[in-house]
Amino acid sequence: MTARLAVALVHHPVLDRQGDTVTTAMTNLDLHDIARSARTFGASDFFIVHPIEAQRALATRIYEHWVQGSGKKRIPDRATALEIVRVVASLDDAYAALGGRSEVDVWTTAASARSGSVTSYAEARGVLSRSVRPTCILFGTGWGLAAEVIAGADLRLEPIRGAGAYNHLSVRAACAITLDRLVAPAAD
Amino acid sequence: MTARLAVALVHHPVLDRQGDTVTTAMTNLDLHDIARSARTFGASDFFIVHPIEAQRALATRIYEHWVQGSGKKRIPDRATALEIVRVVASLDDAYAALGGRSEVDVWTTAASARSGSVTSYAEARGVLSRSVRPTCILFGTGWGLAAEVIAGADLRLEPIRGAGAYNHLSVRAACAITLDRLVAPAAD
Numbered sequence: 057m058t059a060r061l062a063v064a065l066v067h068h069p070v071l072d073r074q075g076d077t078v079t080t081a082m083t084n085l086d087l088h089d090i091a092r093s094a095r096t097f098g099a100s101d102f103f104i105v106h107p108i109e110a111q112r113a114l115a116t117r118i119y120e121h122w123v124q125g126s127g128k129k130r131i132p133d134r135a136t137a138l139e140i141v142r143v144v145a146s147l148d149d150a151y152a153a154l155g156g157r158s159e160v161d162v163w164t165t166a167a168s169a170r171s172g173s174v175t176s177y178a179e180a181r182g183v184l185s186r187s188v189r190p191t192c193i194l195f196g197t198g199w200g201l202a203a204e205v206i207a208g209a210d211l212r213l214e215p216i217r218g219a220g221a222y223n224h225l226s227v228r229a230a231c232a233i234t235l236d237r238l239v240a241p242a243a244d
Numbered sequence: 245m246t247a248r249l250a251v252a253l254v255h256h257p258v259l260d261r262q263g264d265t266v267t268t269a270m271t272n273l274d275l276h277d278i279a280r281s282a283r284t285f286g287a288s289d290f291f292i293v294h295p296i297e298a299q300r301a302l303a304t305r306i307y308e309h310w311v312q313g314s315g316k317k318r319i320p321d322r323a324t325a326l327e328i329v330r331v332v333a334s335l336d337d338a339y340a341a342l343g344g345r346s347e348v349d350v351w352t353t354a355a356s357a358r359s360g361s362v363t364s365y366a367e368a369r370g371v372l373s374r375s376v377r378p379t380c381i382l383f384g385t386g387w388g389l390a391a392e393v394i395a396g397a398d399l400r401l402e403p404i405r406g407a408g409a410y411n412h413l414s415v416r417a418a419c420a421i422t423l424d425r426l427v428a429p430a431a432d
Contacts, residue, residue, distance in 0.1 A: 089414040
């Protein structure tokens with residue numbers, strides 16, 4: 057992989073259990089876990105997308121504690137992960153940081169194939185390895201990304217299938233598996 | 245996969261940052277995330293291994309809330325995941341629930357290959373698919389499983405490699421990736 061890879065955790069617009077569009081609360085552990093996974097798999101940026109200023113301020117405080125404050129002294133490896141956190145108000149702000157929407161390939165993830173055609177992980181892995189443009193992979197909190205976000209994507213990743221019908225991974229687990237499938241070195 | 249697959253989250257004996265053997269505190273989100281991943285990938289049992297009774301009581305309360313209590317009404321899918329949680333005091337108790345240590349293939353995971361030979365995920369996936377015995381995959385909290393646990397395993401999984409030198413996945417992420425690599429349906 058040579059081009060820039062970014063991950064975005066979206067708190068709005070996402071769905072709730074009833075399928076309504078909502079804004080979810082930020083979770084401290086999402087920030088840590090996804091930053092660690094993103095860093096491990098070579099992402100340059102992990103966008104925390106939240107429209108509410110107080111929530112962005114909280115994310116920024118966590119970031120500063122671990123990257124500049126006493127957290128860094130205690131666990132330096134955590135600073136290396138959280139350094140890639142970027143706190144933004146909207147997806148447009150995330151795209152702007154990557155050069156603007158027209159310069160970014162936006163990929164979406166979903167637990168079920170609700171709308172549009174999906175791309176297999178095997179194919180997407182090839183696409184990513186050949187890409188020379190920034191790619192931003194979106195993960196939805198709550199019950200997943202709103203339909204308009206998925207509809208507006210350049211590529212929609214297939215759902216992660218498990219061993220049976222049950223498929224309710226946490227966003228932290230889904231993000232880890234997605235990055236592993238797309239980026240991990242090929243098996244020997 | 246036809247044989248029984250179990251996952252165990254070990255809070256003792258595990259290492260701290262200095263490499264000393266310690267007991268870690270249970271984390272609510274570990275229980276949820278790993279139960280969801282384990283259920284998604286067809287595990288029959290998720291053992292929470294903790295030697296301290298008060299911590300086991302806490303795990304049991306969380307279990308009961310989601311499997312029998314008001315949590316089940318609110319999010320039925322979560323009950324399906326947490327149903328496979330088994331709270332035990334020791335690894336021996338986990339093995340006993342699977343028929344006894346001599347009847348179980350114990351596999352360990354680690355972020356670095358500290359001791360003994362390791363098995364690649366590709367090879368381990370084949371072993372698991374052909375196995376007719378229960379397999380129990382151990383995940384360490386803190387800074388990983390104690391050396392004697394790894395030394396006593398029947399199979400040691402290779403570390404999950406990322407895109408570069410940084411490799412500090414959360415146990416929740418590592419568990420998700422491990423199960424995906426070992427159990428997920430082959431790509432079309």
